[in-house]
Amino acid sequence: MNETFNLKRFLSLLKRDIRMCSKYYLYISIALLGILLIVAIFSHIIMNITGPNNSYDGNFIIVYFALIAAIFCSPFYLRENNNKQEALFSYILPSSALERFLSVCARNLIVLVICTIILILTNLVWSIITISFSHDLTVYIKIDSSVITAILSMQAIAILGQAYFRKFALVKTFGITTLLLYLTLMLAMGVTEPDSYFDLEDFIFPEIFSQQWLGSVHPVLYVCGTILKLIFPFGLWFAAYFKMKETEI
């Protein structure tokens, strides 16, 4: 028997774990669809009252925030060690650390698939409601490699957080991530534009800032940006795998 990875064993593990998570997938799908439905109905009612208005596409931001929240929070609900008495049988199940880690990644990948389907539905619903949809939402739904990297990195942070923290893992991971992100942005601002003013918009819409930052030719930021692209998400996955390997019940 291959102690590190056995395909048949991994597929059995995946089947078992996905079966155990199936209710969660159902609930999250219903929740996201519910949010989409409420936002769509609300937007439709408002537009019927006030007429077509481009500013109301902002309501669909709620759906995008819900998708981001689902992607970030799912690893904490899908993890094994939420409860010692539930986790024990998973710990003693004959599978390698690599197989368990890949199963964790696969379970969270399903969440990404669900969110992608919801995102496509969101676009479809909005395009039915208003003809100005495709132009106005380009900024938010543009899917390129940096967006994919950002989503995978966000999920990788959550996977690492759930592996490291036992109690209040979601809160601790979110808090530490926010703090580190803020400090990093402040540091980057201090390096590139020491005299500039960092306001809240740069923090809420970091894409705009990151375009300036990552697009900058400042050598320090260029090197830091390259290192960060390596760390996120691959380095985090690596760290999560080794943490899972050494975790006791």
Added chain:
Amino acid sequence: MIQISNLSFYYKKSAPIFEGVTLQIKSGIYGLLGENGVGKTSLLHIISGLRFPKSGSCNVCGYESYKRKPGMLSQLFFLPEEFNTPSESISTYAKLNGVFYPNFKQSELDEYLDIFQVDRQKKMTQMSFGQKKKAMIAFAIAANTPVLLLDEPTNGLDIPSKSQFRKIISSVSTSDKSIVISTHQVRDLENLIDPIIILDRNQVLLNNTVEEITQKLHFTYSATKPQDSLYCEQILQGYSAVSENVDNEESILNIESLFSAVVLNKEKIKNIFNN
């Protein structure tokens, strides 16, 4: 099958659970006894790879337990005292989890579930604690792993189920299996467990077969209080006592008295069994 060498383990450094403990567990039905908090469950956790030794080693079927290799885990099953089951029937649970154990037999699981009168289609979250326990005991035994660790298995079982459990365990015990039962309910398993391990804080006080124990110690019931006994307890008919078996007399083991005698005379018991 299980070789523990110089094992040290603690949750807090100031209060070690095990210090330099060496223990060998071969085939048989071992009873693991000890006072509350001496580390019975911790030992089972270390053997099954759920906790890691701070120093020393725990070798199970040729594997270091802390590495949690699939090769070792497929030869071991641990049933804890308290557990939560997923929201599915034992049949579904067995279909999803039985594939990981090469010797798992569905026919045996069905047989044990019938003996325990457990509804195999009912969701385990809708079962009582005793029924859940019986369902998981059936699965644990049907996995047919060479090493089976049970932590207080009779806790929560009704009287008929305890009798059924004893019958099933004694029927599956073979020369290539180690079954370790950690328990306080020694009367439930009195004629089942052999050898007996008694743990104390930081040490193993006893690890001997019933035959060895009855050769070294004498268990008596008398109307009057005996002199020079290691342990003596007043019962309805007189006194139950444990003393050193200097005359090589035969007697029947009383596990509760044995436990008390060992715990109250640690050094003397060590001397008796090391000579």
